[in-house]
Structures are given as C-alpha cells and as structure tokens.
Amino acid sequence: xxxxxxxxxxxxxxxxxxxxxxxxxxxxxxxxxxxxxxxxxxxxxxxxxxxxxxxxxxxxxxxxxxxxxxxxxxxxxxxxxxxxxxxxxxxxxxxxxxxxxxxxxxxxxxxxxxxxxxxxxxxxxxxxxxxxxxxxxxxxxxxxxxxxxxxxxxxxxxxxxxxxxxxxxxxxxxxxxxxxxxxxxxxxxxxxxxxxxxxxxxxxxxxxxxxxxxxxxxxxxxxxxxxxxxxxxxxxxxxxxxxxxxxxxxxxxxxxxxxxxxxxxxxxxxxxxxxxxxxxxxx
Numbered sequence: 455x456x457x458x459x460x461x462x463x464x465x466x467x468x469x470x471x472x473x474x475x476x477x478x479x480x481x482x483x484x485x486x487x488x489x490x491x492x493x494x495x496x497x498x499x500x501x502x503x504x505x506x507x508x509x510x511x512x513x514x515x516x517x518x519x520x521x522x523x524x525x526x527x528x529x530x531x532x533x534x535x536x537x538x539x540x541x542x543x544x545x546x547x548x549x550x551x552x553x554x555x556x557x558x559x560x561x562x563x564x565x566x567x568x569x570x571x572x573x574x575x576x577x578x579x580x581x582x583x584x585x586x587x588x589x590x591x592x593x594x595x596x597x598x599x600x601x602x603x604x605x606x607x608x609x610x611x612x613x614x615x616x617x618x619x620x621x622x623x624x625x626x627x628x629x630x631x632x633x634x635x636x637x638x639x640x641x642x643x644x645x646x647x648x649x650x651x652x653x654x655x656x657x658x659x660x661x662x663x664x665x666x667x668x669x670x671x672x673x674x675x676x677x678x679x680x681x682x683x684x685x686x687x688x689x690x691x692x693x694x695x696x697x698x699x700x701x702x703x704x705x706x707x708x709x710x711x712x713x714x715x716x717x718x719x720x721x722x723x724x725x726x727x728x729x730x731x732x733x734x735x736x737x
Contacts, residue, residue: 477505479524480515488515492523550624552681554734556582560589563596564714568732570607570681572624578607580631586639586714597661599639601715605669607631623675625736631669633687635726637715638662643698663694663713665726681734687716691724 480488480502490502490513499514500523522532556566566584573579580603587598611628643659671685696710711718719725 477526478502481521481523482515482519483521484519492525495523549678549736552625552734552736554681554683554732556584557731557733559584559730562714563587563589564601565589566730568734570625570734573606575624576609578609578625578629580605580607580633584715586637597639597641597714599637599661599714601635601637601639601713603633603635603667603715605631605633605667623678625681626673626675628672629670631671631685631687633667633669635665635667635689635713635715635728636663637713639714641710657698659696659698659710661694661696661710661713663715663718664692665689665713665716665718666692667716667726667728669728675736679736681732681736683732683734685728685730687726687728689716689726689728691716691718691726694718694721 478490478492480490480492480500482488488502489505491505491508492500492502493512494501496517499517500520501512501514503512504510517533520533522530524530550572552568552570554568554570556568559566564584564586565588566582568580568582570578570580582603584601584603586600587596589596607629608631609627609629638661640658640660642656667687667689669685669687671683673681673683675681694710694713711720716726716728719727
C-alpha cells in the first residue's frame with residue numbers, strides 16, 4: 455500500500471510541476487520574453503493570453519516584433535521575416551531604381567530619358583531630361599534645346615501601403631506626381647517684315663518656359679525586370695518667353711504652344727498639358 459501511495463504522490467507532483475512550467479514563451483526582438491498562452495497567429499499580429507491571467511483580456515503583439523515562439527509541448531516556431539511586407543521597409547526588394555525612356559518621344563522631335571528611385575515606402579523620386587532636336591521629328595523646323603521635369607511620385611489606390619498588406623513592388627502602382635517643368639530651345643521661324651512687298655525673313659527664336667503640373671498615371675512591373683508607365687498631366691504655365699535674334703523681327707510675336715515637354719495654351723489661358731508612355735529597366 456505504501457508503494458501505491460508513493461506512486462500516486464509522484465504522479466500528482468509531476469503533474470503539478472508540469473503545469474507550472476507548461477506554458478508558451480514568446481521571444482521578442484528586444485530580447486524580452488512573454489509567458490503566455492498563444493491563441494492565434496495572424497497576418498500582422500499574434501494574439502495571446504497572459505499566462506498568469508488566463509481568464510483576463512486577449513493581448514496582441516505585432517508579428518514583426520517576434521523572433522520565435524516556444525510552445526508548451528517543446529515545439530519551437532521561428533518567425534522568418536517576410537521580404538514583401540510593407541512595414542519592413544529595408545527589405546522590400548533589392549531593386550528600387552529604374553532607368554526609363556519615353557517610347558514615342560522620337561516621333562515628336564526629342565529623346566526623353568527618365569530616372570526613378572524609391573525614397574521611402576509609397577514615395578519615389580521621378581526625374582526626366584529631354585534632348586530636343588534628335589529623333590524623327592514632325593516638322594522641318596524642329597528646334598534644339600533641352601527640357602527637364604522633376605517631382606515626387608506618391609503611390610495611391612490599392613497598391614498603397616497599409617499595415618498588414620504585402621507590398622508588391624516599390625515602383626508599381628497608381629500614382630499622383632506634382633512636378634515642375636522647365637523647357638529651353640530655339641527654332642527657325644519665318645516672319646514678314648515688309649507687308650507691301652510680301653518680303654519675308656527667317657530668324658532664330660528662343661523660347662523659355664516654366665510650368666507646374668499634376669500627373670496622374672499607373673506603372674506596371676514585369677518580372678522585377680522592366681516597367682511600363684502611362685500617364686497624363688494637367689497644370690499651369692507660369693510663363694513662356696520668346697525672343698528673336700533678328701532686329702527686323704522685334705515687333706513680331708512668336709508664340710510656340712508646343713514646348714516639347716508640354717503643351718502651353720498661351721497667356722490668356724495658361725493651361726499646361728502633358729502625356730506619355732515610358733518603358734524602363736529595373737536595377
């Protein structure tokens with residue numbers, strides 16, 4: 455009988471000790487340990503009960519703050535970082551820059567090159583430079599010069615980053631981009647300096663313009679290799695100044711609505727319009 459009592463006492467003690475140490479342990483990145491009863495591991499958080507207060511409220515901890523969980527049965531679950539999670543900004547993807555080209559720019563008398571890079575999650579920098587003159591051209595009096603466009607690109611819509619979402623790619627999605635445009639070029643213009651004899655001349659006209667623009671677009675990423683971007687913009691022409699080299703044409707008004715970088719509607723209606731389609735390589 456004594457042996458039976460000892461066995462029963464041993465079993466009771468073992469069960470009591472096991473219950474004392476049978477708990478889940480959550481190990482956090484800051485090296486703190488939480489004694490808990492894990493209830494649920496979700497997409498963005500882990501829900502648990504405080505082991506010292508099992509009947510108390512449910513507590514949640516962010517999943518990206520946890521390294522591993524040791525369960526009461528001894529099993530260990532290591533939580534590896536998800537490289538596509540939006541809140542892990544430093545590990546989204548290793549390719550966050552793109553060199554692009556305006557596909558149809560040669561048809562409009564220029565070659566436009568673009569550069570985009572991620573500044574932070576949801577915000578990129580976009581810069582364009584256009585070389586006016588090269589290309590197929592659409593007229594005999596194609597100008598020569600340069601234009602630049604620059605502005606931040608803000609991702610919007612369903613591709614934007616919110617807690618718990620997986621971010622597809624930092625260069626992908628719908629966007630709004632406020633930009634500033636500066637264009638400077640010269641081109642040949644014909645003018646009539648003697649109306650009675652219908653005498654005409656040719657002069658070089660220099661055009662300088664400045665505009666602000668709001669661009670709406672969408673960019674696709676193909677296989678983390680290349681980009682396709684289509685956009686249109688509307689804005690305000692701050693000024694457009696044209697001057698002639700020929701003193702005989704000083705009284706002439708040379709207005710050039712097509713600024714290569716954008717369309718300018720004139721001083722009376724200073725609307726600026728732009729549109730385009732780019733292809734690019736991600737690196």
